[in-house]
Amino acid sequence: MSEYILEMKDISKGFVGVKALDHVQLQVKPGEVHALMGENGAGKSTLMKILMGIYTKDSGEVIFDGKPYEVANPKEAMDTGVAMIHQELNPILDMAVYENIFVGREITKNGLVDKFVNEQDSIPK
Numbered sequence: 001m002s003e004y005i006l007e008m009k010d011i012s013k014g015f016v017g018v019k020a021l022d023h024v025q026l027q028v029k030p031g032e033v034h035a036l037m038g039e040n041g042a043g044k045s046t047l048m049k050i051l052m053g054i055y056t057k058d059s060g061e062v063i064f065d066g067k068p069y070e071v072a073n074p075k076e077a078m079d080t081g082v083a084m085i086h087q088e089l090n091p092i093l094d095m096a097v098y099e100n101i102f103v104g105r106e107i108t109k110n111g112l113v114d115k116f117v118n119e120q121d122s123i124p125k
């Protein structure tokens with residue numbers, strides 16, 4: 001078993017006219033905290049979006065928890081235990097702040113969002 005919880009090997013990703021990632025390596029041991037640092041446009045978000053299944057890599061390999069890791073979308077990533085807090089938040093403007101915070105984790109009743117309960121719980125007493 002590898003000593004790493006996450007390995008991103010030789011990850012490359014190009015967009016039209018720009019090579020965002022060129023054989024990038026990232027190795028993370030359990031319990032470690034890493035900072036990805038680089039100027040704007042260095043490719044930090046692109047690397048994390050590949051991990052989240054938002055972008056597909058052009059080449060390279062990801063190993064998570066000792067197994068090949070291929071996710072098609074953020075739901076699959078989250079089901080595997082990978083989560084991302086986005087730098088650029090995209091709130092849904094038609095929804096209240098609390099609704100944005102709880103997107104995807106709403107309190108439901110019989111499979112429907114229980115708006116009354118959600119609102120009661122969010123109103124400061």
Ligand SMILES: Nc1ncnc2c1ncn2[C@@H]1O[C@H](COP(=O)(O)OP(=O)(O)O)[C@@H](O)[C@H]1O
Pocket residue numbers: 015016018019020038039040041042043044045046047
């Ligand atoms: N969806 C996209 N379409 C085209 N180019 C993109 C896209 N996302 C990122 N890029 C480009 O890829 C490069 C890396 O961007 P990004 O990963 O956002 O960098 P960072 O997060 O380090 O600032 C930049 O040149 C950026 O313009």
Ligand SMILES: [Mg+2]
Pocket residue numbers: 044045046087
């Ligand atoms: Mg970024």
